[in-house]
Amino acid sequence: MIKPDLLLHPTPSGLYCPLGDFFVDPVRSVGRALVTHGHSDHARAGHGHVLATRETLDIMAIRYGEDFCGTSQRAVFGETVWINGVAVRFHPAGHVLGSAQIEIEAQGTRIVVSGDYKRGADPTCASFEPVPCDVFITEATFGLPVFHHPEPRLEIQKLLTSLQQFPERSHLIGAYALGKAQRVISLIRRGGYDKPIYIHGSMARLCDYYCEQGVDLGELRPATAENKKSGSLRGAVVIGPPSAFNDRWARRFEDPLAIFASGWMMVRQRAKQRGVELPLVISDHCDWPELLDTIREVGPQEVWVTHGREEALVRWCELSGIKARPLHLVGYEDEGD
Numbered sequence: 001m002i003k004p005d006l007l008l009h010p011t012p013s014g015l016y017c018p019l020g021d022f023f024v025d026p027v028r029s030v031g032r033a034l035v036t037h038g039h040s041d042h043a044r045a046g047h048g049h050v051l052a053t054r055e056t057l058d059i060m061a062i063r064y065g066e067d068f069c070g071t072s073q074r075a076v077f078g079e080t081v082w083i084n085g086v087a088v089r090f091h092p093a094g095h096v097l098g099s100a101q102i103e104i105e106a107q108g109t110r111i112v113v114s115g116d117y118k119r120g121a122d123p124t125c126a127s128f129e130p131v132p133c134d135v136f137i138t139e140a141t142f143g144l145p146v147f148h149h150p151e152p153r154l155e156i157q158k159l160l161t162s163l164q165q166f167p168e169r170s171h172l173i174g175a176y177a178l179g180k181a182q183r184v185i186s187l188i189r190r191g192g193y194d195k196p197i198y199i200h201g202s203m204a205r206l207c208d209y210y211c212e213q214g215v216d217l218g219e220l221r222p223a224t225a226e227n228k229k230s231g232s233l234r235g236a237v238v239i240g241p242p243s244a245f246n247d248r249w250a251r252r253f254e255d256p257l258a259i260f261a262s263g264w265m266m267v268r269q270r271a272k273q274r275g276v277e278l279p280l281v282i283s284d285h286c287d288w289p290e291l292l293d294t295i296r297e298v299g300p301q302e303v304w305v306t307h308g309r310e311e312a313l314v315r316w317c318e319l320s321g322i323k324a325r326p327l328h329l330v331g332y333e334d335e336g337d
């Protein structure tokens with residue numbers, strides 16, 4: 001068994017495996033990158049070679065163009081890929097479509113990089129699978145005991161109730177373009193809402209891609225100025241990226257009801273700052289109890305925390321008799337939430 005540090009360690013470009021000569025989710029362009037999922041802080045353009053799931057490669061091509069890297073290779077869940085004598089396997093992470101944890105093994109030492117992940121059910125992607133390992137590398141976006149995410153179904157019920165109470169107002173939902181938007185649409189459909197849902201133009205290709213991959217989003221229409229003139233946006237559900245809410249696009253709606261779907265909506269101050277009338281606490285990351293349950297389930301000897309609120313989780317591990325350290329990785333911005 002080799003020391004975990006020799007198998008993987010943090011560098012300014014990201015986590016690096018010297019034996020295999022590859023990086024995981026590098027934040028700068030590198031020769032060989034393994035990418036956990038398509039969020040822009042993890043999946044960047046310009047690498048020489050990228051190994052990722054088919055869905056992540058497709059999503060990168062949609063976002064950056066077909067020439068987003070030199071060459072690429074598809075990783076299939078559970079199958080071993082050998083890189084310079086290092087065994088690499090991808091496993092589902094339950095975060096967004098195509099998201100993966102990456103298991104790295106050499107000379108008897110096994111490390112799992114979980115990327116971003118969540119444990120709650122999500123009809124738009126494969127569920128997280130716990131993988132036994134020596135070192136479990138986790139994020140800690142919501143790594144404080146105050147974070148408990150409610151049932152997403154109950155959050156969506158608040159939206160459906162509001163639509164009945166305010167039938168004249170456009171219900172404008174801010175949701176990140178990859179993953180969150182499609183999950184929210186899917187949850188709305190499961191809540192029994194079958195009218196057309198209007199989407200911001202920047203989301204069309206990713207929503208189309210989810211549909212092609214068999215995720216049922218119902219009827220989607222572009223939220224255009226013509227729709228406004230015809231009055232069809234009155235009382236409608238409209239979804240756009242949070243950034244669109246500050247620009248001209250948002251001004252086309254009359255008397256809009258501002259909604260934001262994010263794990264951060266747990267924090268009342270954040271909702272208030274953004275002028276959100278109806279905060280929906282829907283997260284694609286683990287809350288505090290899920291982080292702890294996952295560490296117990298995976299049963300590692302050591303936990304490394306990449307980013308987020310690292311200190312509380314490191315402290316909890318130590319109190320539970322698990323060696324732990326913060327990695328203080330920079331460049332990851334919780335885009336998916």
Ligand SMILES: [Zn+2]
Nearest residue numbers: 039095116336
């Ligand atoms: Zn993410």
